[in-house]
Amino acid sequence: MAKNTEKVLGLIEVILERQGKFTDQVEIQASLQSIGFRSLDFSELCIRMEEDTGRELNFEAVQIRKIETVSDVCKFIDLALKE
């Protein structure tokens, strides 16, 4: 499991819940499309992660590939937070 999974899952739930899109617990294997998690949500998640951790995400360090599931998001954040 990626290091920041719990935090990322919590933030995804907050973001979706605020928009009235999703109220159940988010599953790690869920596809982003099925839970209505879009690029704007992803963008917000990144900013909130930066604020939470006090560190800037390094997007250049991440090999961008298709991000389709919640698990992909967690891995992406983990890589972007690596030194």
Added chain:
Amino acid sequence: MELATANQFFIGSKGYSMSAKQSVLSEILIINNIERGYKLAVISECSKNLLVTVLEFYCNQSDGLVIDKARFDSPMQDKLSNLGYYIIDLDEKKVSIPRVPSKATRDSIAIFTSGTTGQPKLIQHSWKTLVTCKKQVSGQSYCWLVTYTAGTYAWYQMITMAMFCPGQGIVLSHSQNPEEIWSSGLKAGMTAVSSTPTFWRYLFVKLGDNELIKAKLKQITLGGETVTQNILDKLATLFPKAKISHIYASTEAGVGIVVHDKQEGFPLEWLGDNKNKKRSQVKIEGQVLWIKSPYASKQFNGWYCTGDRVSLRNCRVIIDGRDALDLINIGGNKASAKKIQDVIASHKSVAWCRVTAKKAPFVGQIVSADLVLNSGVEEKIVCNFEKIITEYCKDNELVEWMIPRLWKFLEQVPIDNNLKSEL
């Protein structure tokens, strides 16, 4: 122009006559052997001393500038020295002599712009261009609370009104804290207030309606920032007997638009109305407001591009704000910060709101909002407010990308030295 010497200015409940007799400046000029007839820049933290200095400028036909010490910085000092101004600190009784002193020009008053949109610029006015409200207050007697920082264009509007318009008293405060300024006004029996909308929003939260209605106001004037319908409505409810006006002005263009009908913006028919040359003219070019005012600075005589974007709504021209600052680009979709702000501010629990762009990965920018909630909002609403206001934005026709993603709840309305909160 004749001085209205019967007018008074108040510090607390103590009244003083409009006279230059108590001038600290004269004393400093004599001690330092400085001849009159040169450009003078006078700084002080005492608004009374600065007012008396302005009176002295008028009586001695000096060419000068006054500025509140809290605003005075090194770039201003350098600029004034290079232009040949003597810089006189009334509090320390110190004089800074320029390398090449500049001869005074008759009937000239210099004013630094507020610097809201960059470095403050030095703008030249005359007594005639500074007295803008003679007609509006003619036959009326008011005691005005001065909320503006000494030396700004809006401050000069108040000071020159008290100098030249009979029946107009003013209340000065040594503080820049809105609550203390308000308290000075109450002590002196103010009947009129001229301020920014932010000044009121701050007081709505800090003092509450019951405290505010203790003031028996006959006139409320708003300026310095965009005036929205909700602030006009709120003031009209609190002060049903007061005349409420809003003014669109800038240090460069002078007073351009004065509206008294308690509606935001101004009537569409004012565009292109060029019949009365003594009144300001307005036009729109490329969605931006242009003004030609008889009160413009000498340097900006003619049409002046305000840089403020406007839109048309219900036969009114609505001023949406600074062109460059107002647009937020969210993944290629452009949203007006003002439009979003207006929706949020119309929620009954919101006392103040500021919408800005925040740099964001993937989409370039996302919308961020700072909020102050009204005092007395229930705890369960406060806890759930991000969701409540998001729903409210949706119900009020903001599409998904326009709705703020980051919400910051502040304890009080942030306020700068000019009593503004806008960027």
